[in-house]
Amino acid sequence: MATVADTHGVEHEHGPAKGIMRWITTTNHKDIGTLYLCFAMAMFLVGGAMALIIRAELYQPGLQLVDPHFFNQMTTLHALIMVFGAVMPAFAGFANWMIPPMIGAPDMALPRLNNWSFWVLPFAATLLVITLFLEGGAVASGWTLYPPLVLQMGDSLPFTIFTVHLLGLSSIMASINIIVTIFNLRAPGMTMMKMPMFVWTWLITAFLLILVMPVLAGAVTMLLTDKFFDTSFFNAAGGGDPVLFQHLFWFFGHPEVYIIVLPAFGIISHVIPVFSRKPLFGKNSMVFATAVIGILSMIVWAHHQYTVGMPVPAELYFMYATMLIAVPTGVKVFNWLATMWKGSLTFETPMLHAMGFLVLFVFGGFTGIMMSQAPADLYYHDNYFIVAHFHYTLVGGGVWGIFAGFFFWLPKWTGRMYDERLGKLHFWLSFLGFNLLFMPQHFLGLAGMPRRIPDYAVQFTEFNQMSTVGAFIFGFAQLLLIYIAYKAIKGEGEKATDEVWEGAKSHGLEWSLSSPMPYHHSFEGVDISKAIKDE
């Protein structure tokens, strides 16, 4: 049987191609993971810049920097770019890097398709961003693209719709690849219930994507035909209904929330055990809780539409079903805390970010339970309370999971430790900046400040100023992240050991590989069935 050293021979024979063509034609899951992560980082900056424009405008009441129409374009593009351009590709990057080594696979199952899943994205992003320069500017209806408003805008509509189609194509291809890899390429002995949590959460996420992205594609196709081909899907005069779009959109949109946060759950389920020096508490219940969250997420969508005038029985159903989600989510949070219970805790940067995740996500979850009540939601609807809520879940949940995973695995990818002091600085700046940014927005919302409006009443000024200062701290702290990544990629910093974190070897297959991992076929010839442990 070949040894690990032989794998390097293979690497020499078929090393990466040179120059730009390496990245364009690559089928290597690690290269594609890197591409996804770099793209996500770039989009995070673009979307972040748009957020800073929004916050700068809101620093004072009145109109200072941008006109209201441009402000609305910024809120719309910020959301679309962050959701589809930054967070989802970042998790796809993690999936590419980590799923094959975690399950003992040589690569992703369909490597050429993997290449295409990524290479659709930059073209889709271009198609979206060029709408800023068209007559009437980019779509300014909010990322939900509700008709009839979205049908009354300038030339940007078809470009935006085809962007959504391309993004959907990319997500579906990536999801198919992930499911096939997990079903078909697990190493002997890697049974489904032995699979690490990150793999499990991505499996459920991929199912969700396959089930809901086509519905979004269909819904925006109807927008296109309503605008350009005389159909009446969302036109009551012709027998249609604009609320139909809301149902279709949120049938996609609510699972999308879990698509963003489930892989973060997976990452946190790896970080906490390593830095608690204990196995994950209740692994099986984690798997089932994830599956239950996935199922529930598909049957609660209309809690986004309590104010449109649904029949009362429907509101009641969606209200109770939504509250149910707190149960499996509670199981997860309980298990994370129980994992730390009596553990030998240390707080390196990934663990700090995992703690940040717990605090922020649980906080966002609680405000979510508040809003799940239909009668109370009539009051919260469409004000800054909801803005604060979903940023706590999507940024505090999703992005904090990305931060944790980034610091956790960066040494495994690059072979270099990051500078711990810089990492901690990044955490504290981000954490404090974020809370300063979004905590006051709860109070603004409860006091009645509506979202998506560039102006506000003077009594909201102080909280808005705090929020804007927080936004700039949070935004500029991310430059540190780029610097940290740049240094590691350049090969600066202390060399990482193979297991990177003390005792990590007992926590998963990926830590038994060299740091950095071999370029091709990580496990070539390694007998890994002995390394797979029962948790």
Next chain:
Amino acid sequence: MSTASGSYYLPHVAKWPILGSIGLFTMLGGFSLKLIGVGVGGFLMFVGALIVIGMMFGWFGEVIKEGLQGLYNHQVERSFRWGMIWFIASEVMFFACFFGSLFYIRMYVVPWLGGEGTTGVGEYTNMLWPGYAPEWPTNGPARIGGEFEPMEAWGIPALNTLILLSSGVTVTWAHWGLLKNDRPQFVKGLIATIALGFTFVLFQAYEYYHAYTEMGLTLGAGIYGSTFFMLTGFHGMHVTIGAIFLTVVLLRALRGHFDSEHHFAFEAAAWYWHFVDVVWLGLFIFVYWL
């Protein structure tokens, strides 16, 4: 250039995906420009479509060549099978979107527009459009698109149901032929299936022509026209794709490709064909009949 890992084949260079992205970008960007009235849009759309078609020829050609070289073991073929299954699952959800819209409109929206219900739009629409009698088919309270005749189920559509169901039988007969290495039966079954498929498409085209020229039934005929043409149109598109898919399989079969062991492309085409078949049954029941 490639290496076998164990025996799972992993290609190391993918030159077609980037061409596919450029093609899709050109095609969809061109289509968008055409829709907003920029002259060059139609041309760009055409060029983009050509690039996408070229990409498919190249990509599928490469995969077929590798398959014939025997690079794909059973595990690789299993990956392809799983891939096709989940691709079809996503297609099912795409149709579910339009079926769901149809059900929502027929069950809730139309009665509400007629004034039913207390918390919905009902009480207000009665003010907007007093006297609107909610019934299906409808083109809405404002009678968008004017007078129209709904499509009758028991003419061409019933015949088309028969055609598609028979084609499901012939494709299975072809599969049996392949499994016992009886190539003439395999080829005959494929030819019959493809012929039935294109007959279906021709009938559908005739039905559309009839609807547009004589029945006043167009895409603009309110919600009935919208749902009718979007559902049957996307389905017809899928039948066409499926028939082309089967034609490629037929051409390969005539060149001696496939045996009872290795015939993923045929199976994928057959699954796809059964999928469009099942969608049609839904269409026949809920769009034409009920």
